[in-house]
Amino acid sequence: MDAYKIRLSLILSCCGIIAGCSGQVSSRDSPGSDDDDPRSPLGGGGANGGAGNAGNTTTPAACGFAPVRLWKLTPTQYANTVKQLMPEASVPLADLKKTSVTVGAFSNDSRSVDVSQPHVETLLASATALATQILPQASKVASCLATKPATEACLRTTLTTFGAQAFRRPLTSTEMDAYVNFYKKESASGGNDVGLKQFFRALFISPHFLYRTELGDETQASGGKTTLTAYERASALAYFLTDGPPDQALSDAAAKKKLESAADLELQARRLLQTPEGKRGLVKFVAEQMRADDVRTANKDASLTAWSSELASDLANETSLFLEHELFAGGGKLVDLLTSKTSFVNERVAKHYGVSGVTGSNFKQVTLPEARQGLLGKASFLAARAQPNETSIVKRGRFVREHLLCQSIPSAPPELANVAIPPKPDGVHTQRERIDEHSKNPVCEGCHKFMDPIGFAFEEFDTLGQWRSKGVTGKSIPTDGVVFSNTDTPDRSFANLAALNTTLADLPETRSCFAQQMFLYAQGREPDAADKCTLVELTDAFTKSGGDIKELAVKMVTSETFVTRIK
């Protein structure tokens, strides 16, 4: 989370949105930004915008590109990759996650080095376990392995099929020779079983298995740039859209050089987005952006007996089901994520929401009241952004600013630690009343005007995300507020959460933020000033499509940025 905040701060310090919350909030304060175009969180103007289109990879040359790089598989990607190779295999996913250290806003950030000694030990143990699982049924990997000792021809066949699937590309002849010789050496001292076990251990601990390579085609490199090879494009598409390895159709397309044009990529992207893995991948992206799993570790006061880890887990699952429905069966647009009243509840969630008629542990589709609409009406968001024993206007408002509008709110400087500390709950004053000082004290107001008036909208939901008509003080709960603008666009007032959702869905900043998040997830890196044109292009296309999220993903993969790397 800290890394995420740092990231946002870095991005936004470039464009200066809510720069230091000085109260003079304007992108004109920002270094590196010379316009207020809300389409670009990087202060993107229209200079380069709109140049691209879905049919050609025509992003202007001034756009930024990632360097030639390695991209380590996340623990989930590793597990998905192993499962494709060995569907019955047991993968130590929990241990891999526990030893994994990532950076950035999303779990798949390409900058993650993530090879600490404990993590490598876990990977080595997993490689050993996988090789051990293969040995008794090696003939399933390649039928010729039933003959012992393995012949060189058989080993090469194994590498051509199983090895190529593991590396997501054919092995070079040099690599083939190295693996065959490794088997020969190991089997010479330990016999066929030891040789084969070592052979498969080596495949599973290989950097070519553990990393995606984006080295590009050296023969096509020019002007300091190169483009991804066909197999690298297949991996880039697959891991972005499915969080897993290329499927057979994608690998076949790579082999037949059918991933060269933007049209080729678009065809595959649209196909993948209809597969279960594609649905899983897109849901994962939005869920990570919204931190939907944070509810699983939400800390609640022990006296709140309505809370349990089972409920927290169900609420996270509700959000996943909601996302899958809205993205693939509903409208599929950003506005749907914010305003749809459809959701999925089981008995536990229904009870939590006050919905009657749902029993058992299975989730059923229901229509929720207007106040519960969209992602921000879900208890997974409301409970995760609250104190253990009361709501948090500030946390909820801040989340909206940072995650839906991509605007950074700096933490209070230490010198303000003892300034205007809100009174503790007294059973008399509402939280809104207690933090009133935030709007009166100019020292606080500079930042809090961007958080608190948004957070007011959620006050009808308690710390557990349960609806309440009155607060702990017995007073009715006002939910009106304002989304203060940090550009020349007007401030937007709203009456309640439903109106806030509609307002957010309508804001260009929300669309540009979503496009920026998609860029981050797809590229695994921070956008910088050079990426402004790509971001504007994405935002424009996203707007033109009415905020269609699948179309945004397709636009992303057909951009030149997706397939170009700097050498």
Added chain:
Amino acid sequence: MPFVSRRSLLRGLALGASTSMFRPLLKEFIREARGEAGPAKRLAFVFGQYSFPRKYMDPKIRTATDFDLNPATSPLAPFKSELTLIRNLGAPQGPGANGGHGQDEGVYLGLGTQFGWTGSDWATNVGKDGTIDRFIGKRIGASDKFSSLSFRPGGRPLLPVDYTSWDGDDQPYPAFATPLDAYDKIFGGAMLPPGAPPVDTTALLKQDQSLLDFTVGEIKVLESRLAAPEKEKLGKFTESLRAVEKKLTAVAMAPVVSCENPAKPAATLARQQAVEAQVDIAAMALACGLSHVSAMNVGPDNHDANHEDAPSVGTDNTWRLQQTAKLFGKLKELGLGDSSLVLYSDSNGLDHHGGRDQGYFYWVLGGLGGRLKTGRILDLPASRPYLGDFYVSLANLMGLQDVSRFGLPELSKGALTAFSG
């Protein structure tokens, strides 16, 4: 304790010492070193009772990771970088009929609600899951000689209140009453099924080294195509691979204790000597893979001294920590420091009376090879009890990843991520 080198050990095995207890230990080492161990970590609870007052326990804290140990806790000093002091664990179980204190680790380890004499019977409400040592031991130790070990300082017939380990209400798990009792039961009899094949550690090490060399060779080829920042990623990968290799080599070549020859304790020992002997036996049993979980009450019965706030309370606690440190130190000597957790706590918490809520604490020795952040004080917020969460974390760390709750639902919300990540 006699030491033999790995090579001598192998020679011994080659000479046909097939009934020795070398093999379980050796297999354990090799499995762990190759990352094949699964739930093979060791967990040892050490307990005192009647309180560990703040004046003896509190470190001088500058930051969570910059602190000076209290002089009374000096036995832990050699392991300062490997310890975690967790405070404010809390648990809201009400006082038993003993007036809220006593030898009630059962309640502490089981998150029970009451323990003590109710007027007609011993109330043994230790919690529905039993105690956490048994909960873990039963699940990971099915093939061990003992699913868990439980030790008492002895000296008198055991009353229900004297048991540390429970499988549920009214189901105390037998404790070893004396060191000799423990020795005979743990180390008596052959440890291996007949005909078990010997383990060639040298060959396994050679295979690992060969594999790592091959992988590093692949990395070098790949590196040549990358610019500096990306090269660094592979550099770190190589670094970690070599560190793993170093660890494998160190483990394979480290001297090991002969499991077949722990010192047999005398039938009668003074209390402190008895506890010290039990610590030796527990370390050997855990190291040899005869069990993976241990719980030990080390005494002494210093109830009155606590009432009087006598200076001996400080020295008693120092001695208890000496035993704790000794147990961890022995496991470290055996090369098992990275796969062992040794914990100390007091079932009265920080205060003889009334220290139970936020006063509960654990000293944790061990970092599981870098998996845990150590060398720190972890003060939990006072918003709710965390003891159940801490026990869930211990279960997870012992390989029981499916455990998300332990004990009463209201006391257990999931793993204590501040501790176990």
